[in-house]
Amino acid sequence: MVSGSRLLVEKLRENGVKTIFGVPGGAVLPFLDELYKAGDIEFILARHEQGAAHMADGYARATGRIGVVVATSGPGATNLATGIANAYLDSSPVLSIAGQVATPLIGYDGFQEANVFSMMIGLTKMNFLPRDLNELNSALENAFKIALSGRPGPVHIDVPRDVQLMEGEPDDDFYIYSYTPPSPSDEEILTVSKMLVEAERPVIIAGGGVIISGASSELIALAELLNAPVATTLMGKGSIPEDHPLSLGMVGMHGKLGAIKAVQESDLILAVGMRFSDRTTGKLSGFAPGARKIHVDIDRSEIGKLLKPDLGVAGDAKQVLIRIRETILRLFKKGKAATWGERVKQLKKESEFLYDYDAVPVDPSTAVRVLNDYVKAEDFVTTEVGQCQMYASLHFTAKRPRQFISSGGLGTMGFGLPAAIGVKAAFPESRVFDIAGDGSFFMTCNQLPVSVDYNLPIIVLVLNNYFLGMVRQWQELFYGRRYMAVDLKGRADIARVSEGFGAKGFKVTRISELKNALETALKQDETTVLDVIVAREDNVFPMVPPAAPLDRVIVRR
Amino acid sequence: MASDENKRFVVLRVLNMPGVMERIASIFARRAINIDTITVGMVNGKTSEISLTFSLPQEKFENIVKVLEKNPCVFEVKIGSLEYDVIREAFVAVLKDCDTSVSDYIRVRYRARTTLLSGSRLLVELLADPRVVDDFKEEFKDRVESFSRSGVMIHTLNRFRK
Ligand SMILES: Cc1ncc(C[n+]2csc(CCOP(=O)(O)OP(=O)(O)O)c2C)c(N)n1
Numbered sequence: 173m174v175s176g177s178r179l180l181v182e183k184l185r186e187n188g189v190k191t192i193f194g195v196p197g198g199a200v201l202p203f204l205d206e207l208y209k210a211g212d213i214e215f216i217l218a219r220h221e222q223g224a225a226h227m228a229d230g231y232a233r234a235t236g237r238i239g240v241v242v243a244t245s246g247p248g249a250t251n252l253a254t255g256i257a258n259a260y261l262d263s264s265p266v267l268s269i270a271g272q273v274a275t276p277l278i279g280y281d282g283f284q285e286a287n288v289f290s291m292m293i294g295l296t297k298m299n300f301l302p303r304d305l306n307e308l309n310s311a312l313e314n315a316f317k318i319a320l321s322g323r324p325g326p327v328h329i330d331v332p333r334d335v336q337l338m339e340g341e342p343d344d345d346f347y348i349y350s351y352t353p354p355s356p357s358d359e360e361i362l363t364v365s366k367m368l369v370e371a372e373r374p375v376i377i378a379g380g381g382v383i384i385s386g387a388s389s390e391l392i393a394l395a396e397l398l399n400a401p402v403a404t405t406l407m408g409k410g411s412i413p414e415d416h417p418l419s420l421g422m423v424g425m426h427g428k429l430g431a432i433k434a435v436q437e438s439d440l441i442l443a444v445g446m447r448f449s450d451r452t453t454g455k456l457s458g459f460a461p462g463a464r465k466i467h468v469d470i471d472r473s474e475i476g477k478l479l480k481p482d483l484g485v486a487g488d489a490k491q492v493l494i495r496i497r498e499t500i501l502r503l504f505k506k507g508k509a510a511t512w513g514e515r516v517k518q519l520k521k522e523s524e525f526l527y528d529y530d531a532v533p534v535d536p537s538t539a540v541r542v543l544n545d546y547v548k549a550e551d552f553v554t555t556e557v558g559q560c561q562m563y564a565s566l567h568f569t570a571k572r573p574r575q576f577i578s579s580g581g582l583g584t585m586g587f588g589l590p591a592a593i594g595v596k597a598a599f600p601e602s603r604v605f606d607i608a609g610d611g612s613f614f615m616t617c618n619q620l621p622v623s624v625d626y627n628l629p630i631i632v633l634v635l636n637n638y639f640l641g642m643v644r645q646w647q648e649l650f651y652g653r654r655y656m657a658v659d660l661k662g663r664a665d666i667a668r669v670s671e672g673f674g675a676k677g678f679k680v681t682r683i684s685e686l687k688n689a690l691e692t693a694l695k696q697d698e699t700t701v702l703d704v705i706v707a708r709e710d711n712v713f714p715m716v717p718p719a720a721p722l723d724r725v726i727v728r729r
Numbered sequence: 730m731a732s733d734e735n736k737r738f739v740v741l742r743v744l745n746m747p748g749v750m751e752r753i754a755s756i757f758a759r760r761a762i763n764i765d766t767i768t769v770g771m772v773n774g775k776t777s778e779i780s781l782t783f784s785l786p787q788e789k790f791e792n793i794v795k796v797l798e799k800n801p802c803v804f805e806v807k808i809g810s811l812e813y814d815v816i817r818e819a820f821v822a823v824l825k826d827c828d829t830s831v832s833d834y835i836r837v838r839y840r841a842r843t844t845l846l847s848g849s850r851l852l853v854e855l856l857a858d859p860r861v862v863d864d865f866k867e868e869f870k871d872r873v874e875s876f877s878r879s880g881v882m883i884h885t886l887n888r889f890r891k
């Protein structure tokens with residue numbers, strides 16, 4: 173005999189879950205009681221469910237394992253929405269479990285009932301509303317598989333209160349989700365290999381799929397064999413160490429100039445595990461106009477969704493990259509190295525930045541550049557959203573996959589701080605930095621006490637321009653500098669707010685102070701917020717205007 | 730009006746579970762695709778079959794098929810065509826001003842089942858290709874008093890497929 177709650181705990185254990193994030197409530201009390209009795213799963217109590225979901229998401233992105241979030245019914249579950257949608261768009265394996273009113277009350281406006289099932293349909297890879305023990309057993313059995321297989325994604329389960337309390341022996345006669353990753357034919361691999369060897373100016377674009385697939389070393393090996401430079405999407409950042417000679421950095425709306433130009437000049441694009449987002453390609457018809465395009469993705473429905481490739485290859489990034497390299501080595505001996513090494517070097521040089529270490533207020537790009545020196549290979553950097561995110565992506569040098577964790581698809585302000593807490597929970601020995609903006613900071617700074625309470629110290633670097641800076645930048649560049657609803661005034665003192673939450677807070681007005689503050693923070697190993705006052709109206713460049721082709725990149729800085 | 734070449738006939742084998750219809754419907758809704766007809770039948774306790782018709786240009790159609798295929802509650806997606814597969818719709822109508830000669834004509838021409846009702850009314854029950862249903866409605870548009878149509882059911886004949 174087992175209760176629904178007991179079954180939940182057992183399945184979490186079976187799947188190696190040691191930490192869950194969440195906020196409790198009436199509809200999950202039986203489950204919480206079972207967690208109490210079990211005693212071996214840590215419950216990190218968040219201050220808001222959105223943040224709890226970001227924590228689980230950060231945990232999942234840093235580890236590649238499932239991140240678990242728990243909320244109560246109604247407002248608890250609806251508060252999850254942003255966090256779950258965020259995980260969905262970036263293919264992050266999150267399992268979210270919410271309570272629900274007892275089955276007889278579902279649909280009859282029971283206290284704290286919301287139609288969470290319908291809400292979650294569009295935000296998850298799959299969701300379940302089990303009405304008895306068998307269905308709960310089936311949902312749990314399938315949830316882990318679905319979340320982690322192929323292209324990962326969040327799975328949500330609403331567990332009615334009475335189902336948590338039901339006792340019985342669930343049967344195992346249920347639907348089991350089965351998944352076999354697509355695998356391209358030898359012929360397809362041969363065609364790709366030929367196209368790559370024949371290309372004069374190939375560029376590889378690596379997306380988040382390369383990181384999820386664990387294909388980083390295979391990516392580097394192929395790039396080196398072909399002497400082909402690698403650009404990444406935001407999600408692919410770190411798939412190749414960014415100090416590698418063949419790394420071009422990010423391509424896209426705020427990509428590095430060298431990456432943008434290399435893509436535009438290339439005659440062959442090998443796109444791996446990416447989805448041709450408008451933020452990456454600019455206007456699609458003007459994207460790498462002289463290049464043939466090969467698109468490799470594990471999700472068949474991504475191939476041809478936006479860009480019609482010359483060749484689409486459905487398969488797992490790692491397997492496909494290994495097979496391409498082997499085929500090239502077998503059939504073409506060495507694989508004629510691309511001829512444009514010199515040009516690529518020159519493009520990389522052109523995209524180097526000039527940093528200003530003396531500017532007051534601080535130059536935000538320089539602040540990120542300085543942070544770089546303190547981030548070791550085993551450390552992590554999360555980001556918020558806005559200019560701060562783009563400064564981070566341009567000036568932080570990622571050394572390995574999963575090191576850089578950012579909200580790509582949904583662009584969720586407030587993601588970075590709770591995500592950093594989730595990362596820290598997974599890697600207590602690593603240091604975790606959140607590169608933030610003031611606007612984003614205020615979206616989820618209420619989670620700072622979680623970092624303090626659970627001794628999960630993170631360092632938040634707020635690039636404080638007293639503006640919703642990215643929106644202001646668009647208003648400046650495209651709306652005649654008519655600033656509307658973007659001024660944050662700066663009366664709230666971020667350092668003092670942070671102190672009030674139990675963290676350490678420092679106000680920083682010049683680069684020399686930033687270095688001191690970082691060193692102090694790292695020595696003290698306590699949750700620390702550095703309020704770095706940066707140039708108010710600095711703009712992020714390069715920038716490709718929205719809906720324009722990449723060639724229209726503005727480089728002024 | 731969408732052209733005929735864009736008319737799509739799709740059969741989904743899906744998990745028989747509450748909420749699956751909403752999940753499928755939301756895939757169409759979010760892309761602003763109008764579902765013209767939808768019918769559902771149970772295959773067994775665990776599986777149902779949904780027949781859908783809608784209009785969509787080829788490129789978008791190829792994508793939505795892949796999106797449907799990857800959905801965890803969809804086991805199989807079959808694509809039907811008017812030429813090769815059995816595509817049928819049930820149609821029931823009451824016609825006015827009818828006599829036995831009209832009734833006989835309809836029985837022979839449309840292979841329908843007919844029943845004369847009081848007041849020269851005729852009940853017509855037809856199972857046919859949806860285009861034939863349209864033809865019937867057009868031919869008798871002045872006499873049709875009321876009608877119902879079931880939406881399209883698609884039976885794919887696998888032997889014609891590779
Ligand atoms: C939750 C959410 N609301 C609104 C937006 C729209 N938005 C994008 S960037 C931005 C400004 C971000 O301000 P801040 O965090 O201060 O970063 P900055 O751009 O100033 O560096 C806004 C409001 C968003 N991305 N996410």
Ligand SMILES: [Mg+2]
Nearest residue numbers: 609610639641
């Ligand atoms: Mg700001």
